[in-house]
Structures are given as structure tokens and as C-alpha cells.
Amino acid sequence: MVVVIFNCFHWMGYHCARQLLHSGHEVVGVGEINTRKKEQLYMYVGRNSHFQHFNTIEERNNHSHYTKDEPWITIDEKIITLHSSDDREWRLNAPALFGEWMDMNDKEIETIDDLKLWILESGALYVGDYFEAVIHHLMKGELSSLLEKDFSSADRETQPQEVLERIWDVTRIKV
Numbered sequence: 182m183v184v185v186i187f188n189c190f191h192w193m194g195y196h197c198a199r200q201l202l203h204s205g206h207e208v209v210g211v212g213e214i215n216t217r218k219k220e221q222l223y224m225y226v227g228r229n230s231h232f233q234h235f236n237t238i239e240e241r242n243n244h245s246h247y248t249k250d251e252p253w254i255t256i257d258e259k260i261i262t263l264h265s266s267d268d269r270e271w272r273l274n275a276p277a278l279f280g281e282w283m284d285m286n287d288k289e290i291e292t293i294d295d296l297k298l299w300i301l302e303s304g305a306l307y308v309g310d311y312f313e314a315v316i317h318h319l320m321k322g323e324l325s326s327l328l329e330k331d332f333s334s335a336d337r338e339t340q341p342q343e344v345l346e347r348i349w350d351v352t353r354i355k356v
Contacts, residue, residue, distance in 0.1 A: 183207040185253035190219035192282035194256035200312040280308030281351040
């Protein structure tokens with residue numbers, strides 16, 4: 182199945198695209214590559230033969246075949262909008278998420294211990310786990326049940342130290 186992602190190089194858009202690609206789907210990413218961070222994110226998914234990138238939807242419409250059967254996802258700062266092939270739309274308020282490439286400056290996270298504390302205090306979920314659940318519901322056509330799902334810290338498994346260190350190392354790269 183082909184899924185279109187708008188704002189595909191937002192850190193959550195990147196994780197959504199990555200999860201879709203890992204699940205065997207084709208991804209059409211729409212979003213400008215206008216920062217060094219977005220260039221780096223493109224390098225991680227852009228090499229995948231199941232990923233196509235366009236700067237704008239007009240560019241995509243002019244250079245690619247598409248059908249109305251394709252679901253699409255729009256990523257904003259905290260809102261994820263899912264559009265199904267039957268023209269229905271669902272808006273999800275993303276819970277507190279953590280993962281590689283997240284912006285830590287606005288959360289005043291300066292050390293890995295600050296990151297651990299923020300994850301515990303906010304009940305944050307790992308972004309990959311969150312999008313795995315979202316994509317599962319999207320592919321099964323169970324979006325209404327996704328709206329009822331309570332993504333709470335009880336669903337979060339304790340993250341091993343290596344995962345936190347990898348997130349810390351990747352996220353703190355100066356771009």
C-alpha cells in the first residue's frame with residue numbers, strides 16, 4: 182500500500198515514514214528539505230527504493246501517478262491527521278513522545294538524566310512504538326478504535342539504557 186506523509190521530515194514524520202517502510206509499505210514523503218537536520222533525515226529514508234520525495238503536493242501531482250485510494254498522514258507539532266481512502270479524517274493529539282531527532286531545547290533537557298526524568302514525569306512513549314500502533318490501526322481500517330486508545334505511561338516499557346544513550350547521541354548532534 183502507498184501512504185502519503187506531509188511534513189515527512191518533521192522528527193515525528195520521519196519516524197512515521199520509517200515505521201511504514203519497515204512494515205513493507207511504499208511511502209510518498211512531501212516536505213521541503215530546507216535545514217541540515219532535514220537533509221540528514223532524508224539520508225536515512227531517501228535511499229529506500231520504496232520512498233519517493235516531493236517538496237510540494239503540486240510537484241507530486243505533476244510528476245507521479247496517484248489514486249484516491251491512498252491514505253495520507255499530516256504531521257504537525259502535536260497533531261497527527263489521518264485521511265482514509267473514503268475521505269474520512271481523524272485528528273490525533275499525540276501524547277508526549279521521545280525518540281531520535283526530538284527537539285530537547287524547548288524541554289530544557291541538557292543531560293541524559295534530564296531526558297530520563299522528562300520521560301518519567303511526562304509519561305512519554307517511544308515515538309517508534311506510538312507510530313507502530315497508529316499504522317497498525319490505519320492499515321486495518323480501525324481508526325475510530327485508535328481514537329479511543331489510551332496511550333498512557335502504563336503502555337510504555339522501560340527503555341534499556343542503550344536505547345536512551347542512542348537517542349541522546351543522535352538527538353544532540355548539532356545541525
